[in-house]
Amino acid sequence: MGYIVAENVTKRYGDIHALKDVSFEIDEGEFVVILGQSGAGKSTLLRILNGLTTPTSGSVSIGGDTVSGRRNDVGMVFQQHYVIDQLSAYDNALTGALNRTSFLKSLFRMYDSADKREALRALETVGLLEEASQRVDHMSGGQQQRVGIARALVQKPQLLLADEPVASLDPGSAESVMGYIKTAAAERNLTTMASLHQVNLSRQFGERFLGMRDGELVFDGYIDDLTTDV
Ligand code: ADP
Ligand code: ADP
Numbered sequence: 001m002g003y004i005v006a007e008n009v010t011k012r013y014g015d016i017h018a019l020k021d022v023s024f025e026i027d028e029g030e031f032v033v034i035l036g037q038s039g040a041g042k043s044t045l046l047r048i049l050n051g052l053t054t055p056t057s058g059s060v061s062i063g064g065d066t067v068s069g070r071r072n073d074v075g076m077v078f079q080q081h082y083v084i085d086q087l088s089a090y091d092n093a094l095t096g097a098l099n100r101t102s103f104l105k106s107l108f109r110m111y112d113s114a115d116k117r118e119a120l121r122a123l124e125t126v127g128l129l130e131e132a133s134q135r136v137d138h139m140s141g142g143q144q145q146r147v148g149i150a151r152a153l154v155q156k157p158q159l160l161l162a163d164e165p166v167a168s169l170d171p172g173s174a175e176s177v178m179g180y181i182k183t184a185a186a187e188r189n190l191t192t193m194a195s196l197h198q199v200n201l202s203r204q205f206g207e208r209f210l211g212m213r214d215g216e217l218v219f220d221g222y223i224d225d226l227t228t229d230v
Helices: 042-049 068-073 089-100 103-107 113-125 141-154 171-188 199-205
Strands: 004-013 016-026 031-035 057-062 074-077 159-163 191-196 208-213 216-222
Touching: 004 042, 016 042, 016 057, 016 216, 031 042, 031 199, 042 057, 042 159, 042 191, 057 068, 068 074, 074 141, 089 113, 089 141, 113 141, 113 171, 141 159, 141 171, 159 171, 171 191, 171 199, 191 199
Parallel strands: 031 191, 031 208, 074 159, 159 191
Antiparallel strands: 004 016, 004 057, 208 216
């Protein structure tokens, strides 16, 4: 059985049918690109996988468990990176350890030394070790997104979900950020699902592809099966 199993997942918002009967299985360690135009249902699918919303009908399991049971195993990268402007790259990365840190300790930034090492390791993975002490509001959009990825890695996820992680970046930065996601996933053997709307980037980085259109899964396959009409 797959690591992620989605069975007949349907999501309605009133009259809007955001997902229609979507089923797939993904194995541990796969790197999956969800390809589709705006409104296709990519965000809705990723939000269901990380428990931000629930399906109207159908079911999802992760590692044989429910989505809510696996919440700490799922790291999320968003289009808007939601880094904290006034903090350094390092302090932002450390916030990934919040779910293992008491509120009081986090207030005084008293993270465990293992978490501090994890934050440095994550910054190294995204090529920002030299910039660790820089405030993120002095960084480029691509660098800020890499800080967002580092934060997700510090959470020590098994599954990394990225919702249009490069949609607000210029093509060069987009390619670089996708490269760092790919490296991070390979280094840590993460199962990864990233949504993209650019076919070229998808071809460059994707291994397995889920193609979505109007809430339907219209393609599920590998690069050799990918035609230009997805
Ligand atoms: P994207 O197309 O980049 O995925 P959207 O602009 O469609 O993003 O959605 C941004 C946010 O607004 C999401 O949280 C989504 O759930 C919500 N949203 C999208 N469409 C609607 C809508 N018709 N009514 C209410 N909320 C919506
Ligand atoms: P994508 O990520 O591929 O752009 P979404 O999953 O954001 O697609 O949206 C799929 C459809 O569901 C769109 O028609 C969108 O407007 C609608 N939608 C998404 N979120 C909401 C929401 N919270 N309320 C109402 N409609 C929504």
